[in-house]
Amino acid sequence: MSETSDTVPVTVLTGYLGAGKTTLLNRILTENHGKKFAVVINEFGELGVDNDLVIDADEEVFEMNNGCICCTVRGDLVRILGGLMKRRGKFDGIIVETTGLANPAPVAQTFFMDEDVKRATRLDAIVTVVDAKNLIARLADSKEAEEQIAFADLIVLNKMDLVSEDEAAEVERRIKAINPYAEIRRATRSAVPVESVIGRDAFKLERILEREPDFLTSDEHEHNEEVMSMSFEVSQPIDAEKFNAWISQLLQAKGQDLLRTKGILAYQGEENRFAFQAVHMIADGDFIGPWKEGDPRKSKIVFIGRNLNRPQLRRGFEGCVASQGAA
Amino acid sequence: MSEGMTGSVEDADFLLSTRGAGRELGAWVVGVAFGRDGKGAAFGLGDGTLHLADPALPEAEWRRLEAHDGACLTLVPDFADGFLSGGDDGKLLRVLPDGGVSALADFGMMKWVEHIATHPSGLRAVAVGKAVHLLDKASAKLKALAHPSTVGGVAFDAKGKRIAAGHYNGVSLWFVNSREDKPRVLPWKGSHQLVAFSPDGTHVVSTMQENALHGWRLTDQQDMRMSGYPTKIKSFSFTGKGRWMATAGADCVVLWPFFAGGPMGKPPVELAGGDGVLCTQVACHPQHEVVAAGFQDGLVLMAEIGSGKIVPVAAPGRGAVSALAWNATGTHLAFGTETGFAGLVDLSRRG
Numbered sequence: 001m002s003e004t005s006d007t008v009p010v011t012v013l014t015g016y017l018g019a020g021k022t023t024l025l026n027r028i029l030t031e032n033h034g035k036k037f038a039v040v041i042n043e044f045g046e047l048g049v050d051n052d053l054v055i056d057a058d059e060e061v062f063e064m065n066n067g068c069i070c071c072t073v074r075g076d077l078v079r080i081l082g083g084l085m086k087r088r089g090k091f092d093g094i095i096v097e098t099t100g101l102a103n104p105a106p107v108a109q110t111f112f113m114d115e116d117v118k119r120a121t122r123l124d125a126i127v128t129v130v131d132a133k134n135l136i137a138r139l140a141d142s143k144e145a146e147e148q149i150a151f152a153d154l155i156v157l158n159k160m161d162l163v164s165e166d167e168a169a170e171v172e173r174r175i176k177a178i179n180p181y182a183e184i185r186r187a188t189r190s191a192v193p194v195e196s197v198i199g200r201d202a203f204k205l206e207r208i209l210e211r212e213p214d215f216l217t218s219d220e221h222e223h224n225e226e227v228m229s230m231s232f233e234v235s236q237p238i239d240a241e242k243f244n245a246w247i248s249q250l251l252q253a254k255g256q257d258l259l260r261t262k263g264i265l266a267y268q269g270e271e272n273r274f275a276f277q278a279v280h281m282i283a284d285g286d287f288i289g290p291w292k293e294g295d296p297r298k299s300k301i302v303f304i305g306r307n308l309n310r311p312q313l314r315r316g317f318e319g320c321v322a323s324q325g326a327a
Numbered sequence: 328m329s330e331g332m333t334g335s336v337e338d339a340d341f342l343l344s345t346r347g348a349g350r351e352l353g354a355w356v357v358g359v360a361f362g363r364d365g366k367g368a369a370f371g372l373g374d375g376t377l378h379l380a381d382p383a384l385p386e387a388e389w390r391r392l393e394a395h396d397g398a399c400l401t402l403v404p405d406f407a408d409g410f411l412s413g414g415d416d417g418k419l420l421r422v423l424p425d426g427g428v429s430a431l432a433d434f435g436m437m438k439w440v441e442h443i444a445t446h447p448s449g450l451r452a453v454a455v456g457k458a459v460h461l462l463d464k465a466s467a468k469l470k471a472l473a474h475p476s477t478v479g480g481v482a483f484d485a486k487g488k489r490i491a492a493g494h495y496n497g498v499s500l501w502f503v504n505s506r507e508d509k510p511r512v513l514p515w516k517g518s519h520q521l522v523a524f525s526p527d528g529t530h531v532v533s534t535m536q537e538n539a540l541h542g543w544r545l546t547d548q549q550d551m552r553m554s555g556y557p558t559k560i561k562s563f564s565f566t567g568k569g570r571w572m573a574t575a576g577a578d579c580v581v582l583w584p585f586f587a588g589g590p591m592g593k594p595p596v597e598l599a600g601g602d603g604v605l606c607t608q609v610a611c612h613p614q615h616e617v618v619a620a621g622f623q624d625g626l627v628l629m630a631e632i633g634s635g636k637i638v639p640v641a642a643p644g645r646g647a648v649s650a651l652a653w654n655a656t657g658t659h660l661a662f663g664t665e666t667g668f669a670g671l672v673d674l675s676r677r678g
Contacts, residue, residue, distance in 0.1 A: 053397075055415070056437035058456070060476050062495045062518050064537065075495065075518045075536065076477060083415060083439065086355040086373030087398040114536070115558060 007122040010081070010094045011198055012107050014148045015129035016138050017100030020158040024129055024190035024197070025097055026050050031194045036091040038084050040077070042099045053091060055080050059099055061106045064113060070256050070280040071113065072106040078114045085120045093198060094121065101144050104128075104151035105259065108279045111203070125200035128152035128182075129190060133162040135171050146227045149175055150259045150304045151279075152182045153202035161188045178227045179304055181211055181262075205275035206288045208262045209300060227259065230310055231302040232317045237268040238299050239322035246316050247276070247283070255281030257308070263301035266291065268322035276301075339626065339642035347672030348385035349641070352378055356663020358402030360410050361654035363447065367424025368661050369410045370650070370669045371402030377412060377422055378669065382659045385671040390426050404655075406445045406464065411453075413440030419453055421466075431466045442480050446487035450503060454478040459492050461503065470508060472501050479520030484528045493519035493533045498543070500531065513543045515550060521562075525585055526569035534560045540574060542590070551590055553583060557605070562651070564611040564618070571596075571632055573609040573618040580606055580620045580630060598630045599637055608651040608662070619660055621648025627662050627670070641670050 015021040029037060029051045038053040057076045064071040077096065084094065098107060104126055111123040128148045131138075138145040149155060155175055160168060172184055185192045201207055243265065251258065261278040276285035291297050301317055343349055355373030361382065362368075370378040375395035381387055395414030402412045409423040417434040434440060434455045442454035449464035459472040459481055476495040483490055490501045492510075495518050499510035519533040519541065530551075532542040540560055542551035553574070560576035565585070572583045572590070579600025583590040599606070599620055608621035616632040624643035630636070646666030653660055658675040 054437060055439075058477065060495065062476070062536070063516065073518075073536065078518075078536070079441075079477065079479070083398065083400060083441070086357055086400075087375075088355070088373070090374075 007120060008085075008088070008091075008094055009124035009199065009201075010096060010111070010121050011124045011200075012104065012126045013095060013097045013129065014102060014104050014107075014126060014151070015100065015156075016131065016134075016142070016145050016148070018134075019100070019129045019131040020156070020187075020190040021097055021100075021129045022049065024127075024156060024158075024192070025095060027190055027192075028095065028194050028197060033194055035093060035198075038091045038094045040080055040094065040096045042097065042102075049097075055084075059102060070105070071282065072109060073113050074106045074110045077107065077110050078117055081117050081121055085116075088120075093124070101142075103144055103147050105147070105280055108151060108203075109282055112279060112282045112284055122201075123203040124198070125153040125202035126151045127154045127156065127197050129156045129158050130171075130175070132157050132159050132168055132171050132186075136174060139174060146178060147259060149178045149182070150227045150229075152179060153200055154197060155179075155182045155184045156190060156192055156197075157184055157186045158190050159188065160186045178229065180229055181209070181302065181304075183211065203277070205277065205284070205286050208275045208277055209264050209302065227304065227306055228308060229302060229304040230308050230313060231300060232314050233298050233300045234318055234321055235296065235298050236321045237270075237297070238265050238320050240267045240270075240274075242322070243267075243320040246320055247278075250313075250316060251278055251281045251283060254305075254307075258303055258305040260304045261302065263299070265299045265301075266297035339639035342639070342672050342674070343627075343641040343670050346385075346674060346676045347670060348380075349645075349668060349670040350378070350389060351667055352376070352663070352669050353667045355398075355665050356650045356667060356669055357399050358412075359650040359652045359661040359663050359669070360402050360404045361652060361659060361661065362408050362410065362424060363404045363406070363655055364408040365654060365656065366408060367410070368654070368659065368671050369402060369412075369422060369424075370661070370663050371399035371412050372663075372667070373398045375399055375414060375416070377402070377410075377428075379422070379424055379426060380661075380671050381424070382654060382671065382673065385673055392422070392426060392428060394420055394422065394428060400439055400441045401443050403443045403445055406447055406449045406451060411443050411445060411451060413443050413453065415439045417455075419443070431462065432460070432468075442478060444481045444483050444490070446483040448487040450483065450487055452481045452483065452490050454481045454492065457494075459490065459501075461490070472499070472508060472510070474499055479518065480522045480533070482523045484524040485526050486528065489524070489528075491522045491524060491531050493522040495519070498522055498531055498533050513548065515541050515543075517541075521560075523563065523565065525572070526565050526567070530585065532563065532572065534563065538576065544591075549591070553590065553595075556581070562608045562610075564609050566611040566616050566618070566632070567614045571611070571616065571618075573611050573620075575606045575609050575620070578603050578605055580609055580618055582618070582632060596632070598632065598635055599628055604643075608648045610651045610653055610660075613653055613655060613657045615657065617657075619651055619653065619662075621651045621662055621664075623647045625664055625668070627651070627660075629660075640672055 263276040272287040397415040419432040518536040538556040539554035556576040562575040605623040625645040627641040645668035646664035650663040
């Protein structure tokens, strides 16, 4: 993904119908921050949006013709972002609101797959608004609700006025079981500081795994079909070639189940950290500057997805350790 | 560049400086067009302005019009004289060389008028979202053609009898005069954008989201894949008699032969390559086998297809070429760039 500073940041707002997305959107737009946004909404929005530049989009997902079934892209976004770039300088950022039932993967993949989108914009963050009162019921009946949490960088836990502290804690526990890496902000009427939503740069490779998750020690058995996350760490240097071979094969074979993959790697004989991220099968990686003096050079990889096989993933990652004595 | 192009940057500007004029217009040049009657050249910009020049007097002052509340998305010659401009303000405007503007249709503020095609018979096809609206001379709506997804490009065949519209998973062909509106769909997986008929009406070609073009031979619906490009193809053009199809998207002009059984099984010809700069726009001369090409670095040139001989029109350095067009008789060439430079050259004038 392009990291140059003259790319326009794009924030993606997801969340189930009625969770408070549009309220958050209007809050961002009306707060006095001196910034101008172009807003892309879907045709069936619940509420009006208070902004000069609103573009009405039909969410049009299509499969790339490259033989990879999970390479789906939002064609309407390619078109709209391309159009907006022709009047560059008229706004500081773009906010894309998805429909309640949207799977976030095609939106995210658009920023990895389309060269024009990559050249002109950058995915800033995926922000998911959830309804504290109804989330657990939604998770039970909707794959999309789970995926919206799995993809989130920030989760706005909304409608806190409607739940008890115990209920809120249970909802947070469920969210963290799916995605411990997302920041959770509790809110009522979507009231969260705008700067916590906009300008997160969450997809910048430099910031991958910057947040230490609040890990949960849960003994509860999680069903395989549920989205969960797993992370693995090794303290010996990684062999770049072995890692590439393993991860490519893994993403090829299991890409449909792997929603998001992120890693920071210490390659053998390399002073710089290597950052890696993937959305389903589509991966992106680069060196992001040196390890801090004195910090342990530990390589870490995180998977968020379904049907994750812990022993197999661990063996695979540990198998990427460079053999002793090799240069 | 290759043969015939030596010397300094100033030399490459020889045609622009001696037989034309250039202007800094301040915003992305989305489209350029000449009136079909030879009167007027127009430039449509990303800031919603239109700029009108007189082809007979490129150096004279150009007229600036505040046309769209937003961006101009497409600009084409109207069926007889003047221009049609589509904007992201939902407006379809008719613009005359003297600066007269009238709104032919308003599709609403959040709808984008993205693609327009016209035919000398008086037909106008206007793509807005998933629909292609067909208008007559008097701007009366004849019909609205519905597609399964947003239309990425629209074109008439040479006779004005059929319309092609690109969308997801194929191109729809419609007969303008058919009573029953049911398209013939040319299927191919993926997202199809710009479309064109070959001048003889035997082939339809589309650009795709992938770095490729797709084509169909209409007689037997055989598929043609034209791939191997390093980037998306944003521009392609048939030569006047349809022997060649020139395409952008590579670091040279790629020309596919549409004769002697081609393009199936025939390799394309490459022109004006060699310096690694991406070709962004192409426009074939309306009569001769000559192609004008614009590049990522701002260079504009003409190449003779038979000899490979190259003549520079404008030097690099003014932004990636984003629009390029000939007038109907092939005496004038106009271009514009992403950073807002626009040029108009009269090639019939003695230097």
